[in-house]
């Protein structure tokens with residue numbers, strides 16, 4: 001993890017070098033710790049004075065009882081979320097972006113996009129709302145420079161689908177990108193990153209014409225299509241209540 005919050009959850013964003021310079025080598029004795037900007041856990045600075053390694057902050061080892069889809073995106077501990085860490089943080093921009101996302105037009109387009117890829121019957125409004133709450137918990141809105149159009153792609157990676165009584169095949173979505181780069185890779189132009197729908201049991205690709213799906217703003221608009229039926233109907237009214 002590249003950055004942490006200094007001294008308290010939500011504190012100023014610092015690099016490992018900045019943290020050590022401010023807190024000093026006896027930071028633990030002083031009770032001054034770095035905290036993860038996403039999950040708020042205390043983390044450890046690593047490699048600040050070692051020229052042969054890139055300095056970073058490390059999470060504690062994963063709790064064996066924790067499911068991989070509950071893991072922090074910053075922790076890089078589970079294959080599910082490798083390469084989804086932030087390349088920087090901007091909380092005040094994140095607040096504004098979140099408000100923009102919940103505007104009626106934007107959230108209805110996001111729901112239409114996610115429903116098209118999950119297929120009818122696999123994404124109720126309440127399940128979609130749950131995805132936005134996970135996004136809140138992981139603070140993805142505050143990723144530096146994250147564009148509005150990328151949010152629906154991210155939401156799909158945060159859930160498990162198809163486990164209802166009418167579905168026989170649980171599935172989820174993963175990103176196809178360089179795992180060593182941060183999440184911002186997927187919204188840079190000409191990166192050729194994809195969203196893959198896979199069977200949860202095997203990890204195999206679900207074979208449909210739109211899978212894997214290229215990650216781009218035009219693709220979001222094409223997949224969401226005309227979402228007037230969402231915004232003008234009862235689903236729109238329910239989404240407006242988020």
Ligand SMILES: [Zn+2]
Pocket residue numbers: 036037038039040041059072073074075
């Ligand atoms: Zn974390």
